[in-house]
Amino acid sequence: MTFKKVLPEEFQSELMTTTRIHTLSPHFTRADQLLADLTINHPQTVIKLSARELGRQCNISEASVIRFVQKLGYEGLTDFKTALQHELVTSQNPAWPDFYGKDTPSEALSKVIALCSQALQNLMSVLDTDEVAQAANLISEADVIHFFSAGGSVRVAQHAIFKLMRMGYLAIGYSEYFAQMAQTSVLTPQSVAFGISFTGSTKSVCDAMAAAREVGAHTIGLTNFAGTPILLYSDIKLITGAPGGVLAANSAQTRVAQFVVLDTLFSLIPIRNGGEQSSHLHSNQ
Secondary structure, three states: OOHHHHOOHHHHOOOOHHHHHHHHHHHOOHHHHHHHHHHHHOHHHHOOOOHHHHHHHHOOOHHHHHHHHHHOOOOOHHHHHHHHHHHHHHOOOOOOOOOOOOOOHHHHHHHHHHHHHHHHHHHHHHOOHHHHHHHHHHHHHOOOEEEEOOOOHHHHHHHHHHHHHHOOOOEEEEOOHHHHHHHHOOOOOOOEEEEEOOOOOOHHHHHHHHHHHHOOOEEEEEEOOOOOHHHHHOOEEEEOOOOOHHHHOOOHHHHHHHHHHHHHHHHOOOOOOHHHHHHHHHHOO
């Protein structure tokens, strides 16, 4: 899996090196992951080393270094290091600060804020706003919006369901696998199936999205990584690209990115039943 295969060409040149790494991390080999960790944690070192020196640093071959940078969408190591250097100059926040358990509260807060800021920067580069607009159109015309999620993504789905219901839309979602599969049995071509999976590979969510596609329902997938299984069944692909890799599934930066996408999406959707629904909303806040 290469970066050029998972995102449209017009977005590739805009994405930061660290964003590319986080987006492709589910597809990395062991050698890729070693280089990715070195790049994220010690970028100043990486830009000074040759391919041979990087290979020695990670105990991998020189060819593995070249394959890694090409997988990220760069023609060679020079392009990769130039892009990384540019990111170091232009970015004010560390891509992935370390947490040692010995930080003061102030230091810990600063690191979490830095990660959330990085997540929002990544989102500006990764998220396709045309896809967001199409998702808004689909939801505004749907008879029912069905949400499919599992684990930590359940709370994200509940947030979305609550907001849509308060806006006058019928939105439902279950987190238990067999309930989700039963839910797919009532989908129609007028329905929207909205799958949320941070990794993009949650089996229950992917199964539900596949079933939704089979009955002709419109499908929207929200995930952190491009090129993941959920997107195979998604008409609309919403990618967040939050930092931290797959281990950041329930982190603050991940949730910030997801909620920003959802709130942006819902801000584009008209409230049903006109001003009456709007007044009812405000009177209950």
